[in-house]
Amino acid sequence: MRSCRKSKDIGRGFKAVLCGSPRTTSGVGITVSERFSDSIVSVERFDDRLMKIVVAAKERLYHFFSAYALQTGCSNQAKYEFWHLLDEKTAEVPLKDVIIVAGDLNGHVGATNDGHSCHGGFGYGSRNVDGERLLDYAESNNLTIVNTAFRKRDSHLISYYSGSTKTQIDFVLVRDRDRSLVTDAKIVPYETVAKMGA
Template sequence: MQGGHTLYTIGGDVPQRGVGFLVHRKVKDKIIKFEGLNDRVASLTMKVNNQYQMQIVQVYAPTTTHSDEEVEEFYEDITSVMERNKSFYKIIMGDFNAKVGRHEQGDGKTTGEQGLGERNERGERLVQFATSKNLKITNTYFEKKSSRKWTWRSPNGETKNQIDFIMTNKKDINHIILNTEVIQRLNTGSDHRLVRSTIRTNHRLERSKM
């Protein structure tokens, strides 16, 4: 690519589907493996430091027009990709087409206190999945104004939801995720806004704290 960056993609035959990674030239030499499972789930493994690797899974979940069976297959695919990779750090991110909403009793540490709106059925399924995999939904942990939380806007601009999430497998997310936020100023031409996490890669961190 122009600028020396690298693009990994899979899917795209159907205009509404396809996932991928755009890797900056400064870190492209750290890439170990790209695995595209299908047009909804892809995985990138990279070297974090001399001790650890990180697996990043990019996803695009079925929308509300798709059946519950398709949703279950989607989560099974994520599980398959995660279980085949033994990286110490794991980041699962993308468009989950699910509203997690505010923290609810029973969520434990899967969600924080900074979610947006009310949870729907697909949001409940996402929380169940995250809990079963010991994942933390990082968007819900960092205090932001409501205008910095929503990730999707309806065509008429009246409805704004938080449906794109970044999750990590570490018990204390602050030892790997320093911040998760929406990028407001970048116009991608999409009805979604970009979500960004700042990741700590200090190799001196004690493993027991991860």
């Protein structure tokens, strides 16, 4: 199976750095402004569900992870392998560097923190097993789920709609100590993005 590991100009001064296999339903990518392309130190593509770009800025290195966790219904072994790889790659980042993990993490972390310091208390819905897995990953790596840290209306929390089902499964995480770097986080409704791209 050929792997799709390339960069692609997507217009308006942006480039998409991609990772995935053409015959699968998974794949990840990171969009980078061309003005930062000379600041990219490295691109690491771990598998179809996880990649990382390292950017040098303001005398620090920023490690941007793009992740696509397995859905509810996939095998526990496959889920374990994904979270183990993400955990391993997160732990490899030097403590002085900044970590940003973003993606479809396919877990419901719930509306309230219920004692989890990584949860800001402003999530959506109820927690599930995959959400617990995400919370465990965040806490063990001293990360904060920043899109639970700001009070938002539901439309800026919900990232997946299917019929009457609404869930929050897309998340951004940063190191606890770098939480102040993030001044806001919200989901941009698809309709807004579609209009912007038209």
